[in-house]
Amino acid sequence: MGEAGLLGEFDVIARLTQVQPTRPDVRLGSGDDAALLDASGSHLLVATCDAQVDGVHFIRGVATYEEIGHKALAVNLSDIAAMGAEPRWALISLLIPSELKMSDLDQVYTGMRALAGRYSVALVGGNISFISGPFCIDMTLLGAVSPDRVLMRSGAQPGDLILVTGKLGAAAAGVLWSVSATDPALLALLSPETRERTRKAMVAPLPAVAEGRAIAESRTATAMIDVSDGLAQDLWHICQSSHVGAVLEAEWLPIDRPVHEVARVYGKDTLDLALYGGEDYVLLCTAKEDSVATLLEAIQDAGGVGRIIGRVVDPSQGMKLRLADGELRPLEPRGWDHLAHNIYR
Amino acid sequence: MGEAGLLGEFDVIARLTQVQPTRPDVRLGSGDDAALLDASGSHLLVATCDAQVDGVHFIRGVATYEEIGHKALAVNLSDIAAMGAEPRWALISLLIPSELKMSDLDQVYTGMRALAGRYSVALVGGNISFISGPFCIDMTLLGAVSPDRVLMRSGAQPGDLILVTGKLGAAAAGVLWSVSATDPALLALLSPETRERTRKAMVAPLPAVAEGRAIAESRTATAMIDVSDGLAQDLWHICQSSHVGAVLEAEWLPIDRPVHEVARVYGKDTLDLALYGGEDYVLLCTAKEDSVATLLEAIQDAGGVGRIIGRVVDPSQGMKLRLADGELRPLEPRGWDHLAHNIYR
Incomplete structure (x- = not known):
């Protein structure tokens, strides 16, 4: 197994997106300039993003690569959950140091896909870049919520x-x-x-x-x-x-x-x-x-x-x-x- | 002006989100667990993300901080444009090394806001994290396109x-x-x-x-x-x-x-x-x-x-x-x- 940095950008993307969890409302996933998603209907779109940085949010060795992938999605799912919303679509941006192995990335995706499947989240796009620095996973998660169900931080009243x-x-x-x-x-x-x-x-x-x-x-x-x-x-x-x-x-x-x-x-x-x-x-x-x-x-x-x-x-x-x-x-x-x-x- | 690392996470977020370009379809911008966006109607949602990493996509000194902010949005706008779509909402994830100054970040946002204003893009959320490594700006840009207008990579035919x-x-x-x-x-x-x-x-x-x-x-x-x-x-x-x-x-x-x-x-x-x-x-x-x-x-x-x-x-x-x-x-x-x-x- 070679290092991810020795494979080309498109080889890595092709490999990671070979088996992507999807949903019927994904009209176009990875592989074009942008994803096309059906967000029509009366729901509001809910959008959040959160990054996981090696040495700040995880430490390789304490967490397995599978767990690192799991957590990158989990922290975003938690934000969508906190709005009372249903998670739907994720975009994943990877910053990859040259020493990271392709097999490590495969494990990251294994962890991410398992959790995505559990909540019917489609992985619809992303970006891969080299970094002279720590491995980072930044994710944007999109969801939907009915306007009369949404829960914000601002509604608490004395006595509650x-x-x-x-x-x-x-x-x-x-x-x-x-x-x-x-x-x-x-x-x-x-x-x-x-x-x-x-x-x-x-x-x-x-x-x-x-x-x-x-x-x-x-x-x-x-x-x-x-x-x-x-x-x-x-x-x-x-x-x-x-x-x-x-x-x-x-x-x-x-x-x-x-x-x-x-x-x-x-x-x-x-x-x-x-x-x-x-x-x-x-x-x-x-x-x-x-x-x-x-x-x-x-x-x-x-x-x-x-x-x-x-x-x-x-x-x-x-x-x-x-x-x-x-x-x-x-x-x-x-x-x-x-x-x-x-x-x- | 202190270094960004010396201010707390919430101080930096409060300062950067003080003046956010918005749009009427933004029901809730920065400040809660996630943004709430009105994506109803017959358009498809278009989603893309792209990262800019110091030393890979820009070099401080060759580019000003204002230009770095401009480019982080510009490259994403280009992907939305390539689908024939209208850009609407951006989420910005910053990975900040400790030596970066708050005034530098202000300049990044000045460049980003100017370009956002030009295309009526609302900055609706994001994330800030410390990094022991290069300054990175990762952005997810969301847009909309009518299904009968969308342009993909896949429609070219011999003779065109x-x-x-x-x-x-x-x-x-x-x-x-x-x-x-x-x-x-x-x-x-x-x-x-x-x-x-x-x-x-x-x-x-x-x-x-x-x-x-x-x-x-x-x-x-x-x-x-x-x-x-x-x-x-x-x-x-x-x-x-x-x-x-x-x-x-x-x-x-x-x-x-x-x-x-x-x-x-x-x-x-x-x-x-x-x-x-x-x-x-x-x-x-x-x-x-x-x-x-x-x-x-x-x-x-x-x-x-x-x-x-x-x-x-x-x-x-x-x-x-x-x-x-x-x-x-x-x-x-x-x-x-x-x-x-x-x-x-």
């Missing part, structure tokens, strides 16, 4: 309850032992199950696509966002957009079991991992109290684990965290900042 | 004439003196006008958006592509997709005047620059002989310079170039390969 669709902290726990603090003596104290579960949460998150659609269809939520930067940071985005405050209940946060084990071994605060760790890719939404039962049922039917974690309050109260003993602490709007941080640091 | 919408070779001439062979003694032989005209063609191409729309509206073309990789390479794409051959007339190629001067000074073949240089961003199309007059008029009305440069032939004849003396030479399907080349080499 705050919910998440799944567990928190596992990805941050994975970063902790696999990237930030790889002391072999501490590593040996973690069970293989804990390691693999938190590594998998970090490198191959499962986006809450079904949950997002179910929440939108239930018409019970008032605002929604996905937890990518970290619960506190993303809740702050809702607070900013909706002009509200929020109080989270520390005791109600659904923290993934292995997070406790990792936090204990590494002397970290479990709550810190759950609040500020990021990359959970669960959905964070708000809803009126009288529609929460319906909302929780919708999440459960979609395969998620819905949990009430706090309440929207008046904007003058800002963001707070209530501890088990009743103490109210300010909740800082911090999390993962992709410009300020780099997982190698 | 081959046309371009503008002059060839200037960008390749710019690369020659500014990047590949910067001998000061040779440089001094070029007039300042030749240098600036060829540099500008290389760093700030003007995409043939109006020409593409006019050609589509005239319903006279049978196939179309934009000349980005090089005339010979892009003609080969039409030949492959349409299962035809082609004969180009060397004498008919509209070669930009300064290209002759650069070729003479550097001892290069003018034809080589026009056929294999690439990045001309003119449109290459085919049409039946009896509709060529209408087609040429449409191009001229749109501000372009239409020229007949050859004829589509039977696939068994392959691609050929007829020289002034009547000699028929094989025309190699080569041009700019972004994986095999790197303008620093």
